[in-house]
Amino acid sequence: xxxxVKESQxxxxxxxxxxxxxxxxxxxxxxxxxxxxxxxGGQLRELKNNGEFSGKNQQSALIxxxxxxxxxxxxxxxxxxxxxxxxxxxxxxxxTAFKNVRQIGAHAFSVPVFGTDALKAPASDxxxxxxxxxxxxxxxxxxxxxxxxxxxxxxxxxxxxxxRANQVSAMKSGVRRGEASANATWFARDLCNxxxxxxxxxxxxxxxxxxxKEFSVKLTVLExxxxxxxxxxxxxxxxxxxxxxxxFIVLEYTGAKKKERPVVLVGKTIxxxxxxxxxxxxxxMEQMKADMTGGAEVLGTVRAAxxxxxxxxxxxxxxxxxxxxGGRATKPGDILRMLNGKTVEVxxxxxxxxxxxxxxxxxxxxxxxxxxxxxxxxxGACIIALGQFAxxxxxxxxxxxxxxxxxxxxxxxxxxxxxxxxxxxxxLKSDVADMRNIGGRGGGMITAGMFLSKFVGDCxxxxxxxxxxxxxxxERPYIGKGxxxxxxxxxVQWLINRAGR
Ligand code: BES
Ligand code: MN
Ligand code: ZN
Numbered sequence: 001x002x003x004x005v006k007e008s009q010x011x012x013x014x015x016x017x018x019x020x021x022x023x024x025x026x027x028x029x030x031x032x033x034x035x036x037x038x039x040x041g042g043q044l045r046e047l048k049n050n051g052e053f054s055g056k057n058q059q060s061a062l063i064x065x066x067x068x069x070x071x072x073x074x075x076x077x078x079x080x081x082x083x084x085x086x087x088x089x090x091x092x093x094x095x096t097a098f099k100n101v102r103q104i105g106a107h108a109f110s111v112p113v114f115g116t117d118a119l120k121a122p123a124s125d126x127x128x129x130x131x132x133x134x135x136x137x138x139x140x141x142x143x144x145x146x147x148x149x150x151x152x153x154x155x156x157x158x159x160x161x162x163x164r165a166n167q168v169s170a171m172k173s174g175v176r177r178g179e180a181s182a183n184a185t186w187f188a189r190d191l192c193n194x195x196x197x198x199x200x201x202x203x204x205x206x207x208x209x210x211x212x213k214e215f216s217v218k219l220t221v222l223e224x225x226x227x228x229x230x231x232x233x234x235x236x237x238x239x240x241x242x243x244x245x246x247x248f249i250v251l252e253y254t255g256a257k258k259k260e261r262p263v264v265l266v267g268k269t270i271x272x273x274x275x276x277x278x279x280x281x282x283x284x285m286e287q288m289k290a291d292m293t294g295g296a297e298v299l300g301t302v303r304a305a306x307x308x309x310x311x312x313x314x315x316x317x318x319x320x321x322x323x324x325x326g327g328r329a330t331k332p333g334d335i336l337r338m339l340n341g342k343t344v345e346v347x348x349x350x351x352x353x354x355x356x357x358x359x360x361x362x363x364x365x366x367x368x369x370x371x372x373x374x375x376x377x378x379x380g381a382c383i384i385a386l387g388q389f390a391x392x393x394x395x396x397x398x399x400x401x402x403x404x405x406x407x408x409x410x411x412x413x414x415x416x417x418x419x420x421x422x423x424x425x426x427x428l429k430s431d432v433a434d435m436r437n438i439g440g441r442g443g444g445m446i447t448a449g450m451f452l453s454k455f456v457g458d459c460x461x462x463x464x465x466x467x468x469x470x471x472x473x474x475e476r477p478y479i480g481k482g483x484x485x486x487x488x489x490x491x492v493q494w495l496i497n498r499a500g501r
Pocket of ligand 2: 273275349350351352353
């Protein structure tokens with residue numbers, strides 16, 4: 001879909017569908033809405049007065065203009081009460097509007113920026129959110145369907161209308177940011193949707209190669225023998241039970257001066273988590289194809305940053321492997337020596353994410369990072385603690401945590417902080433090694449974070465546990481059932497903020 005911006009009056013706009021945002025419970029109409037209403041012989045007012053369309057959040061109504069206006073149809077989209085409008089509500093409204101537009105088979109739609117009178121946000125940020133909502137609302141994964149009746153329905157153009165000419169250029173840059181962050185999310189969802197027999201560690205390398213070629217980003221892949229040479233005990237231990245070769249993937253985007261220290265992102269990339277010898281129950285095990293969400297999000301984020309030419313240096317690290325119970329698999333009780341020399345007693349092979357991340361985080365130190373963020377579908381305990389709507393956040397640097405919290409609020413992918421107190425390390429003590437890889441029943445998300453903290457040195461670092469948000473069990477306005485790739489826009493927004501754009 002092409003997204004464009006122009007200055008235009010609603011009543012003059014020629015398009016298949018003109019989407020009009022309406023607040024709930026407003027008795028006065030804007031001039032622009034009045035003009036539409038007049039041309040339509042009072043239909044808008046009538047729909048509102050007789051209670052058919054009240055402007056409630058997520059409510060919609062379609063009106064055929066029958067040549068009373070240059071636009072063929074008007075789609076009224078409820079935004080809820082004016083005082084309750086948020087950027088995320090706007091994203092949600094656009095997600096639903098987009099699905100409506102596509103459903104009726106229209107190819108183009110136009111929409112004025114919503115909520116400029118209700119939100120403090122600049123028009124560029126609203127434009128960004130609107131593009132994100134529309135693109136993500138349109139997400140579908142049909143790669144493996146032989147027949148697809150819906151595929152002919154294809155929205156080709158979205159036009160954002162500016163009320164003032166001097167808004168156009170700011171809105172255009174918002175649109176570019178929205179496209180980059182939504183396309184990165186789309187990309188990450190695709191990677192997680194592909195089944196594990198396709199999306200193997202080797203295939204993830206190919207995806208990284210595509211990004212490297214398209215955006216001149218440097219790619220390094222450490223094969224098993226390289227991992228052995230370096231002593232990546234976590235990578236080697238987790239991959240032992242699998243027939244798929246493990247890959248340690250490093251992408252380097254240089255958007256600033258070469259010497260400038262990079263931001264390093266590490267994403268858990270388990271292309272399938274069976275649990276290994278500590279085998280998972282079979283119910284819902286198919287969802288473990290998405291245990292590579294963190295890695296997919298890091299790839300998507302590097303891609304978006306490169307696309308936007310952010311003036312930053314960014315390194316993306318993806319420790320990629322399956323976790324399988326083969327004959328040579330790591331067994332409970334086995335001891336691994338990690339890249340930083342620490343030893344770990346593996347008491348549960350299903351706590352594999354922290355083992356590969358340990359090597360990923362230790363490797364990150366080689367880049368002398370300005371800061372380090374890891375993102376991972378790490379613990380079931382995160383789902384228990386936070387449900388579906390918050391990402392778990394832990395870390396050692398208040399400023400970095402505050403920045404991620406802010407970006408999360410802007411992106412509508414919010415984080416919630418959990419404590420990382422040294423006391424919790426008690427639970428990770430082993431009788432035979434420096435630590436063990438599980439911490440018992442209490443505080444499972446925290447002990448996982450505590451484990452990781454032993455591999456970051458004193459670099460400013462944040463850990464994001466996305467096990468709570470990575471898979472949606474219900475259809476939401478701009479998030480479908482299945483892999484959500486939530487976290488991608490959070491990271492992209494955080495980098496945009498850092499770049500001062
Ligand atoms: N990938 C899982 C965590 C997970 C569970 C993500 C459900 C998304 C949905 C992780 O590797 C895992 O198995 N964690 C174990 C750790 C435990 C053995 C300490 C868990 O949470 O059960
Ligand atoms: Mn596991
Ligand atoms: Zn896992």
